[in-house]
Structures are given as structure tokens and as C-alpha cells.
Amino acid sequence: MIVKIVNALQIFSFRNNAVGIIFKQVTVFGLLALFTFSSCNKQPREEPYKPTPYHIEIPFGFPNKLNIPKDNPMTVEGIALGRYLYYDGRLSGRTDPDSLMTCATCHLQERSFEAGIDNPRFPGGHPHGITGIPTPHVMLPHINLVWNFTGYLWDGAVYPDNPDENMRNIEDIVRLGVTSKHELDGDTARTAALFQSIPGYPELFKKAFGSDKVTFKNIGRAIAQFVRTLISANSKFDKYMRGEVQLSQSELHGYVLFTSEEGGDCFHCHGGFGNPLFTTNLFYNNGKDTAFTDPLDHYSVTHDPMDIGAYKATTLRNIEVQGPYMHDGRYETLEQVIDFYSHHVVRSPSISPLMHHVITGGIQLTPPEKEDLLNFIKALRDDDFMTNPDFAKPEKFPDER
């Protein structure tokens, strides 16, 4: 065909002369080269890796510093992938229906991403891993974690400037969750290989991270991105802060008790108007016991004797649905918790100085005060968060489309 084209060109001016012969040779070479190049270009075009940046909108009064690692920026594609993985039981690295387990197995949206005390699989809200081994503590919710800079988990073992670079952020907690005996009891390589083999997932990894090779590192990154979007900022109290609604008289009195030192004195550890996270994300020995044997308290991380028996102050957002309470789940109801803080706080050498009410055994609330305080705490319930479709299980997984 090329020769035919060359012959046609010759007709114009170079027929039957030497220059024409040279031109013919050059032209053939040139057209061959052009053909070669053009056939190269006929390969399907690579889509450039261009994930869509995701910006977290800062709710009223919330911190504007976010704990997002530089090597895992938030993207729409990363979050979408993370949501699938968060809900896909094959994160355990297994496909047998009895062996499926993932984040959402225990972290239920309707329970503010906790198990909940009424969980049929985990009686009393005490979770156990895939092989039945109980977790060392009860659960903490996946809620507003993007604002935690001081340490994840009850003991704070995972924190940004940890010398152990594998124990710094939510990405690392994903790995801990998959490999721990008391959680998924899995293997990171096996999990990565499994998702590599599931149709639809490699393409999602490519969109999120630029490569369709599934690595566990990217599994952790994707889930962490999704978890960072789990933001609760629309409780009745948030609306009150924004001037949209009024609290009831009982809730208002509860708020007064919550934020006064002579009342409940809750705010120093659990926030309020000036700290709407409703936690300092710090660790306190809150006077539950006189002696301590749990090897996974904050002391296990800091080795500071003042941290013996100290645990993360949980956020009180949605605390109503997050029973049982305290690190060991010793209280089933918020009423029991308020009773403890009222009358049963006990001394120990490492009790937090903020627990000064230990002098009288507690904050000594009367029954009506307890009721008002409870009503205020219930105003921190955010049903929009617990029903937000963006946080819910996807209708179909990538291989079901």
C-alpha cells in the first residue's frame, strides 16, 4: 500500500529521473517511519492519574488543624475506595461466609461506629475477634478522628510523633486491626492479594492511588481517608451553638452543670462551647479504682507513673448509643456513669488532678441534677451522622456491579 502511495506521488514531478529515484527511497523511508509512529499512537490512551482533592468543611467552632498525613491526602476516589473496604468482609483475607470480617463488622453506623451494647453478635457490647478472642478493651467510636493529634486508642499507643513509624495514625490502626488475633487475625499480604483478584477493585486502586497493583499500604490509606470523613457536627447542641434552636430548660440546666466546676465539672476533660469535640483527646485516671493491673493503660505508652490507670477521655458526642462505658465497659448505662462521678470516685496516687471532687467522693449531684445533666448529654446525639448515606454501606461492592 505504501508503495502505491509513493508511486502516485511520483506522477507529480519526478517520473523517470535520478532525483525521482532518490526521492522515492526517501519517501518510502519517511512514510514507513510515519506509519510506525502512527501505529504506536494507536495504543489505548493512558488515563493520567488525577484524583479529585477532597476538602473537609470545618464545622462551626471546630479546630481547623486536621490530622491528615502528608503522604495520604484526601481524595474523592480514595474515600470511595475506603468506604468499600471499610464494609467489605473480605478485608479479613478470607472469602468463606463464616470468615468475613471488616471494620464495619463491629463499627456500626447506627451506633456511632461502635458495636453498641445491644449488639446481637457481641453481647453486652464486648467485641471479640474473628476467632473469638475478646478485645482488650471495649470499643471507641469512629467519630471526628481527623481532629485527634494526641493519640488513638484507649491507651494512646498510636500518635503522630511516635518514634515507631508504624504506630502513628489511622493507617496503622487498619494494619493492627487486620493482623491482631483479637480482631481480624489476618495477613496483610493475603488481604492485598485477595483484593487484587476481585474484579473492580484494581481499577478503584488505580483511580485512588495511580496503580492497579493492590498493596496493603494503599488499603490502609483508603480506609483511613474514609474514616477521616466521619464527622459529627449536627447534634441539637451544635444547632444551639449556631443559634438555630433553643435547648429545653432541663438541657440548659444540664449544660450549666456540665460546664461549671461546682456542678458536674465535666468540661475540663470533655469540652463544651469552646471545645466542641467534647473531648480533649487526652488521657486521665478518672478515679475508678485504687489499684491497676491492666497492662494497656496510658502508662504502657508513656511510662510516666502519673499515667497509671489513665485512659482516653472519650468524646461525649453520641455517647448515648455507645455503651457500655469506660475502657472496660464496667457501666452499662449513662445513669450509672453519672452515679459513679457523683458518689464513687476513689483516690489513687496517679488520679488526675482534675478529679479534685474525689475529696468528697464525687460531684454529689442530686437526682434532678443528674437527670438534667443526662438530658444535656443526650442533646449531643447526632442522628444525621448516624444516618448519613455517605457513611453507609455501599449498595453493591465493585464485583457486584
Added chain:
Amino acid sequence: MRIRELLIIFSAFALLAVSCHKTPEQPETKTGKLSFSFKHRVDGQPLQFDTMMYVNAAGNHYLVNEIQYFISDVTLHKSDGDSVLLDKWEDIHYVDTDIESTWTYVLKDDIKAGTYHSISFTFGINEQKNQSLIFVNPPESLMFWPELLGGGYHYMKLNGKWLDTLNHISPFNFHLGIGQIYYSFPDSISRYVQNYFKVSLPNSGFEMQAGETKNFTIVMNVENWFQNPNVFDFNYRGGDIMQKQDAMHAACENGWDVFTLEKKK
């Protein structure tokens, strides 16, 4: 004629170009920088935390667990009565004995070379600036002072424990901020009291040379919070004072000599 016109035009452009370069000469730098380091002592010795080794003027044995506080309105005074307020609205500095990065405060403003008679600052935050939600990020945001109690921020949290009359180790929260005057305690507040106060650092005069950076150390002498003029007895005052204006007032009166300045490290 044509050449003459061209010459005139050329001369005009040349003149313009030359005049463009006639910007005033940059003034010689005649400023320096000022920074503070913060140290905490008891009875002249570096503060040791979490050890029941101190005795206050009331005879209470006590320990200190942590201290967190704001200073603001750093002002340089001249002998002629003139003064310079530094950093304006950005001058609220947070100090936390647990966070090393807060132990240094580099003032943003350049300091004119010259002689300064003394340095003063506000302990806490003044009424105009002490508004809720001016800090949204920890650790400063964790200093918030509840709206009900006056809003804004704690001036200071000094947390520790003392040995009470029953020989129990009891926690204290020596917290200072906006006070309340109650119609009927604790439900009805008639008015709020601004407890922040000005600290004039003794022997704080200095000479600033052009291009120099002065590093001074502000020392908090912790024991002075509990004495002079008011002996602060934990057994009498109890473990909390946020809603006890008389106790906060007594503490703030004691604050006048809590801070000293050291010019050598």
C-alpha cells in the same frame, strides 16, 4: 528641525528614566528582635513535677503536675513615659509545661534600637481580647473558660495535689480566669469580674542595638502564687477556685511578684 525634535523627545525619556531611579534610599536597619524563654521555679530551684516536695506559706505540702497559662500585651516602656505595645492582636502567647515548643516566644514586631526602661505584660488576656472561640485549635482551645462563668479562656491552669489535714493526697486546680459575683450561688450571677492583671517585670530595662536579638528568660516563681500579700491555704480554699472570686482575687493579688526576668541564660 527633525533631529532637534528627536533630541528633545530622547532627552525627555532620559530624564524620566533617571527620575524613576530617584527612589529614596532605604533607611539603615535600626531595629532588633526580642524573644522570651519561660522557666518555672520553686524556691529558686527548677520546678520538679509530681513530687510532694514543696511547702507553701500556709504550711501545705504540695506537688505540681502541670502549668498552662497565657501572657499577652507585651509592652516596652521608655523612661520618658512613652511605651510600645508589641504584636497588637497577635500577642497572646500560651505556655504549657508539657509542651516544649511553647517555652519560647519570639515577638513578631521589630524593636527599634534604643534604651528601654522596663518590660510589662498582661497575665492572662485582657477583656477586649478574651473572647470565646478566638482559639479553635488545641492546646489553646482546651483553655476555654465556660460561657456561664464569663467565657473566653483560663488565664492559667496550675494543677497539682496537696497533703490535706487528714493526710490524704488531694488534687487542686488553681485555675484563674474571669470571676463571677453571685446573687445566689451557684445559679444566679449578677456580674463578672476581669481578673487579668499587669505584670511589670523588675530590673527589665535593656538597650537594644540595631540588628541584635535579645533573648530574655521569664521565670515563674511558683511559690509566690501562694503568698504575699495573701497566704493561700489549700485546706481553707479547697481544690477548686473557678467559682470562688474571693480566692481568685487573692491569687491574682499574689501574682504581682510571681514573674521575674533573667537577662542571662
